[in-house]
Amino acid sequence: MSSGFDHRDTGTPEAAWLARPALVGAPTLRLPGPGAQLIVLAAHPDDETLGAGGLIAAATAAGVRVDVVVATDGAASHPDSPTRSAAQLASQRRREATAAIACLSGEASVTFLGLPDGELSRHQPELARVLEELLLPGCLVVTPWRGDRHPDHEACAFATRAVLRRRPGCTHWQYPIWAWHWADPATGLPWPALFRLDLTDGPRSAKQRALACYVSQYRPLSGQPGDEAVLPEHVLAHFDRPFESFVVEPSHAAGNGSYFDELYTEAEDPWGLADRFYERRKRELVLACLPRPRFRRAFEPGCATGLLTERLAARCDELLACDIATRAVSVARQRLADTPHVTITRGAIPEQWPAGRFDLIVLSEVGYYCDDVDALAERVRSSLADDGILVACHWRHPALDHPRTAAEIHTALGRPHSRLVSHVEEDFLLDVWSTTGTSVAREEGILL
Numbered sequence: 001m002s003s004g005f006d007h008r009d010t011g012t013p014e015a016a017w018l019a020r021p022a023l024v025g026a027p028t029l030r031l032p033g034p035g036a037q038l039i040v041l042a043a044h045p046d047d048e049t050l051g052a053g054g055l056i057a058a059a060t061a062a063g064v065r066v067d068v069v070v071a072t073d074g075a076a077s078h079p080d081s082p083t084r085s086a087a088q089l090a091s092q093r094r095r096e097a098t099a100a101i102a103c104l105s106g107e108a109s110v111t112f113l114g115l116p117d118g119e120l121s122r123h124q125p126e127l128a129r130v131l132e133e134l135l136l137p138g139c140l141v142v143t144p145w146r147g148d149r150h151p152d153h154e155a156c157a158f159a160t161r162a163v164l165r166r167r168p169g170c171t172h173w174q175y176p177i178w179a180w181h182w183a184d185p186a187t188g189l190p191w192p193a194l195f196r197l198d199l200t201d202g203p204r205s206a207k208q209r210a211l212a213c214y215v216s217q218y219r220p221l222s223g224q225p226g227d228e229a230v231l232p233e234h235v236l237a238h239f240d241r242p243f244e245s246f247v248v249e250p251s252h253a254a255g256n257g258s259y260f261d262e263l264y265t266e267a268e269d270p271w272g273l274a275d276r277f278y279e280r281r282k283r284e285l286v287l288a289c290l291p292r293p294r295f296r297r298a299f300e301p302g303c304a305t306g307l308l309t310e311r312l313a314a315r316c317d318e319l320l321a322c323d324i325a326t327r328a329v330s331v332a333r334q335r336l337a338d339t340p341h342v343t344i345t346r347g348a349i350p351e352q353w354p355a356g357r358f359d360l361i362v363l364s365e366v367g368y369y370c371d372d373v374d375a376l377a378e379r380v381r382s383s384l385a386d387d388g389i390l391v392a393c394h395w396r397h398p399a400l401d402h403p404r405t406a407a408e409i410h411t412a413l414g415r416p417h418s419r420l421v422s423h424v425e426e427d428f429l430l431d432v433w434s435t436t437g438t439s440v441a442r443e444e445g446i447l448l
Helices: 014-018 047-061 086-104 124-134 151-165 201-211 233-239 251-255 257-266 277-288 307-313 326-335 373-383 406-414
Strands: 037-042 065-072 109-115 140-144 171-175 194-198 243-247 295-301 316-323 342-346 358-364 384-395 418-424 428-434
Touching: 014 233, 037 047, 037 124, 037 151, 047 065, 047 086, 047 140, 047 171, 047 194, 047 201, 047 243, 065 086, 065 124, 065 151, 086 109, 086 201, 109 124, 124 151, 140 151, 151 171, 171 243, 201 233, 257 326, 277 307, 277 384, 277 428, 295 307, 295 384, 307 316, 307 326, 307 342, 307 358, 316 326, 326 342, 358 373, 373 384, 373 406, 384 406, 406 428
Parallel strands: 037 065, 037 140, 065 109, 140 171, 295 316, 295 358, 316 342, 358 384
Antiparallel strands: 194 243, 384 428, 418 428
């Protein structure tokens, strides 16, 4: 059932958790507003109630659309039961889940996928497909925590992350379940990323009524070995709090290479840069906005796999590009292997900014990953040539791993340069600045 722990052990007492100021005093989360969408993905029947039952009840009361997806029927909860077959357990647990979710929300939709219990790592494409079909813009998706030490919980979290990477603007909260049992309160949870959702009496009571529906889990199936309760009292004690806890990746998580290396481990092209018309069109717009046909020396930080780099190379005598992800640098180097005037390195900005001056700097979808935007802006200012051009293009919608917004980044970068181009869409912001302020028409002598 699990990896690295046994639910029959005594585990970490609830009193040890409540003694942690980082838990009880964690920053609070806000519910989505009326009309928003909440998707709760559960690996097994009862995960949705244990980890997010209060959230489901509170969101429903707040006018949020709630969709619950239960990936397996939990048929492997008692693998050694002498009294119940896997099919019997699956049927009972599905009935219990239906009743429990009805206690939490009379309006939530419920989808049972019936995937194999304990084997979700092999079925992530199915999980992703269902999420893609349900997702609305701006959705909040809630899953088990990827660090919960249960392979099915991990699979749900990773499948969701892969989907949301292709659906900017959605957010992801992760709820620990078994971590409350096995973890050391001092070190077992990512405390900077842990937030709490306070529960009023109504949602809290609804959660307890829902938990009472899971008789197969908190009562022994019989008195025989193998039929012991999966959720004994000392485990259930962790879910009687007046709040629920969620791991929300901190905004600065993207500021280190391991974050992006992990993204490229999970997907060859995490943002769909090669296949999406949205990305292809945006590249064409960036290129069309360049106010000169050719540049002497250019710098493109955050080059990813080199798709924009390849196009910029055709208009530059010398081009430096970098990315913080090892895999991205490798792919970009392969793509530009036949262009000796292009150099691609691994590095972070603004810390590892290259020496020298540039008459073109292109910051595409990279600025909001910098915690210190003023330091980034200063690097740009100090390295732009006297006739330099600065291009910035950034996603405008909220994203959990963006410490800054596009508007904040562009405001900082634009000082003290002259804006030549300002292109604003619902989805992204594209600006071009010049150190001279000379327009294309004046540059070509059309205007004097």
